[in-house]
Amino acid sequence: MVSWFPNKKLETLEQIKLRIESALPLTKLDILPNECPAGERSLVVDASRGLDVAKFLRDDAQLKLDYCSNVTGIDWPEAKIKTKVKKKVVVEGVEKEVEEIVETLRSGHLEVVYHLYSMELKHGPIVLRLRTANRTDQTHLPSFTPVWRGAEFQEREIFDLYGVIFDGHPDLRRILMWDEFVGFPMRRDYVEPDDFEYEPTPHDEVLDAAKKHYPVEVKAEVKPEVKA
Amino acid sequence: MIDEGLKSELQKQGVYVTSLQELYNWGRANSVWPLTFGLACCAIEMMAASMSRFDLARFGAEVFRPSPRQADLMIVAGTVTKKMAPLVVRLYNQMPEPKYVIAMGACAISGGPFKQGYNVLKGIDRYLPVDVAIPGCPPRPEALIHAIMTLQEKIRNQKLTGPDRPRHLNADVEGEYPVPAYGKHDLEPPKNPELWQPPTMTRT
Numbered sequence: 119m120v121s122w123f124p125n126k127k128l129e130t131l132e133q134i135k136l137r138i139e140s141a142l143p144l145t146k147l148d149i150l151p152n153e154c155p156a157g158e159r160s161l162v163v164d165a166s167r168g169l170d171v172a173k174f175l176r177d178d179a180q181l182k183l184d185y186c187s188n189v190t191g192i193d194w195p196e197a198k199i200k201t202k203v204k205k206k207v208v209v210e211g212v213e214k215e216v217e218e219i220v221e222t223l224r225s226g227h228l229e230v231v232y233h234l235y236s237m238e239l240k241h242g243p244i245v246l247r248l249r250t251a252n253r254t255d256q257t258h259l260p261s262f263t264p265v266w267r268g269a270e271f272q273e274r275e276i277f278d279l280y281g282v283i284f285d286g287h288p289d290l291r292r293i294l295m296w297d298e299f300v301g302f303p304m305r306r307d308y309v310e311p312d313d314f315e316y317e318p319t320p321h322d323e324v325l326d327a328a329k330k331h332y333p334v335e336v337k338a339e340v341k342p343e344v345k346a
Numbered sequence: 347m348i349d350e351g352l353k354s355e356l357q358k359q360g361v362y363v364t365s366l367q368e369l370y371n372w373g374r375a376n377s378v379w380p381l382t383f384g385l386a387c388c389a390i391e392m393m394a395a396s397m398s399r400f401d402l403a404r405f406g407a408e409v410f411r412p413s414p415r416q417a418d419l420m421i422v423a424g425t426v427t428k429k430m431a432p433l434v435v436r437l438y439n440q441m442p443e444p445k446y447v448i449a450m451g452a453c454a455i456s457g458g459p460f461k462q463g464y465n466v467l468k469g470i471d472r473y474l475p476v477d478v479a480i481p482g483c484p485p486r487p488e489a490l491i492h493a494i495m496t497l498q499e500k501i502r503n504q505k506l507t508g509p510d511r512p513r514h515l516n517a518d519v520e521g522e523y524p525v526p527a528y529g530k531h532d533l534e535p536p537k538n539p540e541l542w543q544p545p546t547m548t549r550t
Contacts, residue, residue: 295465296429296528303464310464311531316544324462 128241129180131159137178142170150247160231160245168248168260169286175234175244176265183234183244186266190233191276193305195253196226226253228282232262232269250282253305261287279304367506374418374444375498376406381417383437386424388451388484395487407494414440419497421490422474425453425460426467428533432525435473439522443514446501448493449479458483464531472537473523 129137135147148162163171175183199222207216228250235242250257261284263270273284274293281302284290292299301308312327320328353363364372384392396402396410411417414437426434438447449470452458457468470476477500480493504512513519523541526533 294429298528298530300530308464313468313532313536315468315537316546 128244131161131244134181134244135161138171138174141174141178142167145171147171158243158245160247162247162249165248165250165259169262169265172232172246172260172262172265175246181244182236182238183242184266185235185237185242186232186262186269187235187243188231188233189262189269189272189276190231191280191282191304192229192231193253193280194224194227194229195306197224198222199224227251228253228257228280230259230273230276230282232266234266257281258283258285260285261290263287278302281305368502370506371502371504375501377409378405378407378419378446378494378497378501379409379411379417380407380419380421381414381437381441382410382412383420384423385426385430385434386451386453388423388454391484391487392421392423392450392490395490400487400491402491402494405491405494405498414438415442417441418444419446419448419494420474421448421450422454422470422476423450423484425458426470427465428467429465429528431467431470431473431533432527434470435523435525438474439525443521444501444512445521446477446497447474448490448497449476450490450493451485452481452483455479455481467533472542473526475523475541 131149135149138147139145145167146164150160150162152159161171175181201220201222203218203220205216205218207214230248232246232248233242234244234246248259250259259282261269261273263273263284264286270288271293273282273287274290276282277284277287277290278292278294279302291297295303303310312330314324314327314331317324317328348363348365356363384390394400396408402408407419414420418441420434420438420441422434438445447470449455453460453466454470455476457463457466460466461468467473471479478493478496480489482489485493506512506515513521524538526535528534
């Protein structure tokens with residue numbers, strides 16, 4: 119893992135994972151690989167044990183991750199993922215390598231990502247990921263606000279825009295949208311209100327919306343007329 | 347009404363002739379007090395305009411009032427989100443007559459780069475009568491000064507009597523504008539139809 123503080127040696131994610139699992143039995147942890155150049159991997163934590171893991175990371179003498187710098191939400195809709203797999207096939211007695219495309223169905227879920235640092239020991243980040251069971255009715259996750267106070271507004275924002283319900287949050291209300299608002303606008307399947315109005319030079323998606331509202335066939339010449 | 351040529355001739359001789367309307371408007375135009383009220387990055391330019399380099403005080407508009415009750419001018423400086431719009435209209439309603447509105451920057455005029463967003467009002471002229479609009483993203487302080495000078499020109503040319511007299515001298519005209527309510531997806535109503543009549547497009 120690339121550290122922001124190159125002089126400080128942080129345990130590897132595998133070591134941290136092992137120590138969490140020995141300190142908190144029955145905890146399910148996964149290390150999520152990352153193929154980007156920075157290679158910042160993250161710990162996927164089971165939601166039911168999330169709070170214990172968070173407390174361990176904060177209080178452990180070697181880690182002391184006392185600062186939650188960022189909380190992010192991600193929406194993963196249900197999708198078919200195509201992956202190329204190399205397979206060895208024996209054709210007429212000769213072994214050949216054949217590429218095969220395997221399609222897997224990814225179930226939809228919401229994800230919350232926490233970036234943790236230690237101010238005291240000057241190391242980090244450790245990236246935590248929590249996933250909900252689905253995107254519709256089981257969108258509960260434990261709130262980390264009791265562990266890191268700074269997560270409060272960011273968790274409220276994720277509740278507001280993604281609809282993740284944080285259990286144990288002291289004040290879970292919408293923060294950016296108004297209270298009467300219905301829906302979660304940052305979800306991939308959010309349908310924006312059709313509030314199209316006059317647009318002098320529509321193009322792209324705006325032109326599509328304009329066609330709906332001005333059903334006359336579109337040609338090169340556009341004449342705006344002021345209504346009396 | 348006194349002849350302009352005679353007026354300037356008299357002025358050269360040390361006799362100053364004016365009308366009550368001119369005197370009244372002269373006073374009003376040179377003491378336009380804006381409301382301390384910024385919404386986004388345009389407000390930074392507004393602050394710069396009031397500071398010493400651009401010195402809005404030269405135009406009598408440096409007294410930014412922190413209360414709508416003491417302000418004459420609302421500079422809508424920045425993106426008006428749908429959540430903020432009712433509060434902006436309410437602030438406008440709380441200002442005493444005569445009152446004016448400057449829409450500063452692309453966002454306040456039309457929603458600007460955020461126009462297609464689900465949370466942004468597509469221009470404050472949906473709810474408020476805008477006197478001067480300044481294009482720009484954000485407009486330079488000089489542009490704001492130009493807007494204030496344009497507004498001063500407008501105030502100076504207002505006639506105090508007659509059917510097109512300003513609103514504060516006409517008891518029949520309602521000075522308050524309806525405050526929109528928060529709806530499930532949008533503001534209700536999404537615009538003030540008396541104020542905002544968009545041009546209809548005809549495609550040939």
